[in-house]
Amino acid sequence: MKILFLLLGMVLILEGIPYVASPESMQKWMKKISEMSPEHLRMLGLLSMSSGLMICWFVQRSGYFQ
Numbered sequence: 001m002k003i004l005f006l007l008l009g010m011v012l013i014l015e016g017i018p019y020v021a022s023p024e025s026m027q028k029w030m031k032k033i034s035e036m037s038p039e040h041l042r043m044l045g046l047l048s049m050s051s052g053l054m055i056c057w058f059v060q061r062s063g064y065f066q
Contacts, residue, residue: 059065
């Protein structure tokens with residue numbers, strides 16, 4: 001359970017960095033994203049989830065990160 005909360009905290013930190021570093025750019029990105037079609041957003045979300053899954057799988061299976 002501790003790892004889950006640590007992971008959640010790390011995700012929130014990483015998600016917040018662009019808003020702190022460059023809020024104007026994030027507003028432009030948010031406007032562009034709001035104009036995208038739902039199908040395109042769904043495909044980007046699927047790509048992102050698949051990439052994350054592959055990274056997690058690689059880290060768990062490889063001996064590089066021990």
